[in-house]
Amino acid sequence: EAQVTQNPRYLITVTGKKLTVTCSQNMNHEYMSWYRQDPGLGLRQIYYSMNVEVTDKGDVPEGYKVSRKEKRNFPLILESPSPNQTSLYFCASSPLAGAETQYFGPGTRLLVL
Amino acid sequence: KQEVTQIPAALSVPEGENLVLNCSFTDSAIYNLQWFRQDPGKGLTSLLLIQSSQREQTSGRLNASLDKSSGRSTLYIAASQPGDSATYLCAVVPGAQKLVFGQGTRLTINP
Numbered sequence: 235e236a237q238v239t240q241n242p243r244y245l246i247t248v249t250g251k252k253l254t255v256t257c258s259q260n261m262n263h264e265y266m267s268w269y270r271q272d273p274g275l276g277l278r279q280i281y282y283s284m285n286v287e288v289t290d291k292g293d294v295p296e297g298y299k300v301s302r303k304e305k306r307n308f309p310l311i312l313e314s315p316s317p318n319q320t321s322l323y324f325c326a327s328s329p330l331a332g333a334e335t336q337y338f339g340p341g342t343r344l345l346v347l
Numbered sequence: 348k349q350e351v352t353q354i355p356a357a358l359s360v361p362e363g364e365n366l367v368l369n370c371s372f373t374d375s376a377i378y379n380l381q382w383f384r385q386d387p388g389k390g391l392t393s394l395l396l397i398q399s400s401q402r403e404q405t406s407g408r409l410n411a412s413l414d415k416s417s418g419r420s421t422l423y424i425a426a427s428q429p430g431d432s433a434t435y436l437c438a439v440v441p442g443a444q445k446l447v448f449g450q451g452t453r454l455t456i457n458p
Contacts, residue, residue, distance in 0.1 A: 267445065269446075274450075276448045276450045277436070277438075277446070279446070282445060290444070292444075293445075324390060324391065335393045336446065337393065338391040338392075338393075341389070
């Protein structure tokens with residue numbers, strides 16, 4: 235089944251404790267991205283990747299890091315999480331950027347205490 | 348800066364009605380426009396994608412239209428069913444790198 239998977243689905247952590255949210259797609263897509271969803275602010279892009287080893291900042295990249303060492307994986311790293319990073323995070327992929335339908339993962343709900 | 352607005356924020360209708368959800372965007376320079384559905388606790392499911400050169404797309408009971416010149420799109424749902432209850436999100440692609448989302452319309456279909 236073609237899908238985007240994220241792990242973990244739910245996470246409670248404390249300020250400053252490094253964490254990684256994994257994202258994997260099995261559709262051989264070139265393009266992957268991360269979004270966060272917050273009440274009243276909607277979905278906003280954090281980082282995106284056009285291909286392996288090619289990543290760039292989205293609208294809200296502060297406090298996040300990403301890497302794209304393999305085409306299928308695009309982990310999101312929070313080196314020192316803070317309470318303002320409490321949010322619902324979505325990973326997405328598409329065959330090519332822009333003109334193609336994007337496929338979203340199920341989301342990761344993060345609470346930073 | 349591209350901004351996307353969806354009106355109304357919430358809508359409740361009885362089962363069987365036809366309904367229209369609205370989306371407006373500020374910059375007509377877009378690659379495409381996509382409509383998504385989001386169910387509580389779940390990810391986003393793509394419903395329809397309209398390329399910038401197209402006027403509309405249809406899938407089953409759903410029809411989406413696009414008027415780039417006026418910065419508007421509508422999602423028409425025919426013969427609504429309780430299973431259609433969800434939040435519907437409109438997103439435009441202003442460049443190759445990202446989607447710009449509206450805040451969504453929370454739709455409730457009452458049996």
